[in-house]
Amino acid sequence: xxxxxxxxxxxxxxxxxxxxxxxELLTEKGIVSSEFIDxxxxxxxxxxxxxxxxxxxxxxxxDPEYKQRLLxxxxxxxxxxxxxxxxxxxxxxxxxxxDVHNVVVCTLCSCYPWPVxxxxxxxxxxxxxRSRMVREPRAVLAEMGCDVPDDVEIRVWDxxxxxxxxxxxxxxxxxxxxxxxxxxxxxTRDAMIGVAR
Amino acid sequence: xxxxxxxxxxQGFGPVEVELDExxxxxxxxxxxxxxxxGALGAGGFNTPMxxxxxxxxxxxxxxxxxxFEHWLTAVATLLVEAGMISRDELDARAGTFALSRPPxxxxxxxxxxxxxxxxxxxxxxxxxxxxxxxxxxxxxPRYVRGRQGVIVRVEPVVPIPELEAHRNEKVxxxxxxxxxDAAELWSDAAEANAPVHVDLYERxxxxx
Numbered sequence: 148x149x150x151x152x153x154x155x156x157x158x159x160x161x162x163x164x165x166x167x168x169x170x171e172l173l174t175e176k177g178i179v180s181s182e183f184i185d186x187x188x189x190x191x192x193x194x195x196x197x198x199x200x201x202x203x204x205x206x207x208x209x210d211p212e213y214k215q216r217l218l219x220x221x222x223x224x225x226x227x228x229x230x231x232x233x234x235x236x237x238x239x240x241x242x243x244x245x246d247v248h249n250v251v252v253c254t255l256c257s258c259y260p261w262p263v264x265x266x267x268x269x270x271x272x273x274x275x276x277r278s279r280m281v282r283e284p285r286a287v288l289a290e291m292g293c294d295v296p297d298d299v300e301i302r303v304w305d306x307x308x309x310x311x312x313x314x315x316x317x318x319x320x321x322x323x324x325x326x327x328x329x330x331x332x333x334x335t336r337d338a339m340i341g342v343a344r
Numbered sequence: 345x346x347x348x349x350x351x352x353x354x355q356g357f358g359p360v361e362v363e364l365d366e367x368x369x370x371x372x373x374x375x376x377x378x379x380x381x382x383g384a385l386g387a388g389g390f391n392t393p394m395x396x397x398x399x400x401x402x403x404x405x406x407x408x409x410x411x412x413f414e415h416w417l418t419a420v421a422t423l424l425v426e427a428g429m430i431s432r433d434e435l436d437a438r439a440g441t442f443a444l445s446r447p448p449x450x451x452x453x454x455x456x457x458x459x460x461x462x463x464x465x466x467x468x469x470x471x472x473x474x475x476x477x478x479x480x481x482x483x484x485x486p487r488y489v490r491g492r493q494g495v496i497v498r499v500e501p502v503v504p505i506p507e508l509e510a511h512r513n514e515k516v517x518x519x520x521x522x523x524x525x526d527a528a529e530l531w532s533d534a535a536e537a538n539a540p541v542h543v544d545l546y547e548r549x550x551x552x553x
Contacts, residue, residue: 162410165421165439166373166376167438169377169435173383173384173424178388179384183379184379184380188375192375237500254351254353255396257412266369267412270360270361270362274351274408278354283536284539290360298538300538301538301540302542303540304542305486307485307544308545310498310500
């Protein structure tokens with residue numbers, strides 16, 4: 148991609164050409180500034196991502212009172228840890244238990260709790276996931292390597308209005324001595340979407 | 345609209361393809377487009393329902409064969425052209441043919457302004473049925489729950505009606521709810537056992553059972 152080492156730059160793909168055209172047109176006309184674009188790119192590349200949600204989950208695992216606040220008002224409890232912003236005005240945490248497994252989808256577009264999970268992965272935005280998760284969740288989860296026993300209820304949450312969902316996974320067994328930071332390191336994005344246990 | 349974006353329950357798309365160690369952005373253009381879209385939507389005063397509807401108005405073939413950020417690119421360019429902030433010719437001159445979304449099929453005057461509701465009429469445990477409406481413009485009522493019966497499990501925020509934001513740029517409030525549907529109510533003999541689906545719905549989409 149770089150010509151710093153004497154390589155010829157790759158020719159732009161069609162969509163790259165369109166993206167560049169729009170950006171150049173808008174910056175030349177003063178509709179959007181290059182500084183704004185750079186700031187947003189940097190923020191979402193570095194500051195927003197599933198590490199935020201992992202901190203929320205780990206706190207809920209070590210602090211029962213925090214967990215109660217999280218389940219009662221997810222947005223406020225998440226704000227206690229300093230997270231909020233676009234797509235985060237109404238976050239609801241849904242708790243996995245021995246009898247219940249939660250999984251999140253957006254069939255109409257790709258709604259996702261950005262402040263705690265960052266931007267969604269491609270599979271979450273893809274027609275196979277969006278079409279199938281509401282119709283055959285157990286089969287899709289099994290295909291994705293997440294086997295949910297038949298006697299565990301799968302609750303699918305289609306985020307079609309303003310609520311954005313965060314799955315609170317079960318605390319892993321055998322981690323009694325782990326610190327909150329160590330626990331946060333074990334929490335995956337996929338577990339917080341509900342496609343992993 | 346009963347568009348290609350309304351994917352819930354459709355068949356034939358195959359397995360979910362997972363990319364290991366996927367980056368937030370695939371290439372610089374995705375990151376730039378994400379940011380450009382945010383800036384342009386703000387500068388043009390376009391709300392989220394307008395943006396979503398511009399994505400929904402994409403040619404269905406283009407929608408299904410393009411990535412999420414190409415949807416964003418197409419929709420933002422479409423809104424800016426429709427608002428006269430940039431022209432299609434300016435885009436084409438720089439990029440060759442710049443595919444845009446189709447024009448809306450619903451005019452603002454076709455969408456009746458209603459009075460808002462700032463308090464919920466339903467409570468947790470109430471049985472409701474989703475109205476079987478087929479509005480040609482922007483809606484957040486998925487096809488797969490229309491006409492189906494469910495139970496309110498959560499009273500959610502009172503928020504602007506997306507149809508009126510998208511087509512009239514009016515903020516008129518309506519309560520929203522989390523509604524649980526038994527899988528068999530949605531998928532009949534094809535339903536999986538023990539797998540209810542919850543959909544967030546505006547009060548105007550619901551009627552008491």
